[in-house]
Amino acid sequence: MAEGNSNSLAVHVRAVSKTYGRGDTQIRALDGVDFDARLGELLMIVGPSGSGKTTLLSVIAGTLEFDAGEIEVFGASLHRLRPREVTAFRKRHVGFIFQQFNLIPTLNLIENVSVPLLLNGESRRVAERKAQTLLDSLGLQGRGREAPTNLSGGQQQRVAIARALVHEPQLVICDEPTSALDKDTGAHIMELLRTVARKPDRCVVVVTHDSRIFHYADRMTEMEDGRVQRVHELPAHYEQAGDH
């Protein structure tokens, strides 16, 4: 399944396996997965529930240990790093956008967005200034001191995008970013993500069930039973998606 030359690869996954549970209850979530994501692309991972796409996203993001195989993300071999080094890698190089946004309700928008900068050692003053600027650029001017609960779903997801991008990570991981949003809001969010992915040193990986947004992908990886079944380039798949 490997495609493209290694210099243009953001994520390089080879023969990765991951099993949950033991004995009769054992589930093989990833079964020797090979997978690549290129620099400057928005790649979607699709497939039915239980196909292993969230597990694949988790191991690429470094949030889940895997049993076998190799993963390189922007040149860092996750399989060789110690847990503490993986955490440090995530902190610096990975941005997260979650299905349920996962904004901390007791913090205001600026504080929520400033968290990755604070984790990277930025001072509170600088972090909050950068967060404010980014929120303004995402159309949330003057709302930085509000609680996330005062915002609509789309606005909350924009805050989550701001939080994912504020420390300028190379890899942006998105888990069902539009499933909790209506069609128009979802489209707006995907436009934003596609803009992010266009930068040459970035890569956006999106796990989704939402066929309304398939056409935003540069490529699409289909998973089933813990394996990558097919990889679609956008133009061919775009027409199929339009048929849905």
Add this chain to the structure above:
Amino acid sequence: MYHIALKMLIGDRGKYAMLIGGLTFAALLMTQQSAVFFGLLMWTTSHLRNMPAKIWVVDPKVEQVNELKAMRETDVSRVRSVTGVGWAVPMYCSIQVSKLTDGNFKPVLLIGLDGTTLVGRPPTLLAGRLEDIRLPNSVIIDDLAVKRLSTGRQRPLGLGDTFEINDKEARVVGICKADRHFFGYPYVYTTFDQAIQFAPKVRKMLSLVVAEPANGWTPAQSARQIEKETGLKAFDEDELFWSTIWWYFRNTGIPASFGTTILLGFIVGVAIAGQTFYTFVLENQRNLGALKAMGAGNGLLARMLVLQAWTVGVIGYGMGVGLTVLFGLAVLEKGQPPFMLPYQLPLATFVVIMIICTFAALLGILKIYKLEPAIVFRG
């Protein structure tokens, strides 16, 4: 990130209030009950402060200062003859009955001091002259006696007024300040010779002998020598203080009763703080998981939890001890219940509250350490 931790804590107002409330209650219960307990113990040793002397010589069977057994009057001379004793004088101490103007009776603690030296005199005289105690039928009463014995009078008992002790007239020549006694009886001071006139006649009238060590002897050394040469029991102040305290520990239910309440305070603190904080962590699991996914290490999250726990601990402690102090100020004004708040007590409460909070934080930390950051990707 620490301000983020504090905002996460304070933002969850329900749990924040419950944590503060629980810890305040625990700190209040532990400090206030301990202060009342210590105050009560201090009341048991009030004789030592109201009749100050370096060496107390008593009957060999005596174990504590509130249960004195009468001695022979010749024992004073025997003590005086002991090597290492500078001087020794007799003292009378017993509970007698006073009669009030309205016909009621009140028990009083009648103290008879050596008429020559007035050793054991009250430490603080509020009115009158100490020397006047030598005048016939004269007594010095403490401020509690003024309150207790004034019932039925148009004005409080004062200098020159009289009342009866065992149907004998006593004239007030002085008013002093004295520590409250365990039984709550007022102190009435007179000379030894007059005290045995006020008291009903019995075979032995000497309650104890108070003594001073000779030059070059410590009170403890002198006390041991007295015991060796006379067979009587002798204590220095410190020995009698602790002997009395331990007697109450061994022979009354007071420590167990207060200890149970103090333990309850601790358990309430552990239960409320531990459970609430653990629930707080559980409910914030996704947020903490998100922080973990974004690169917050276990160490940082553990420090954040400890900061949160210690913050509520310090606030709860401050409020609990503050309420205890307010209680203390109120009761000290009234004189009861007993209350004593040495600096060690709030310090000990602080340590206990911090232990409770550290325990609560540890429960959360254990959860955090097991928490996989990938939890944020699960529905």
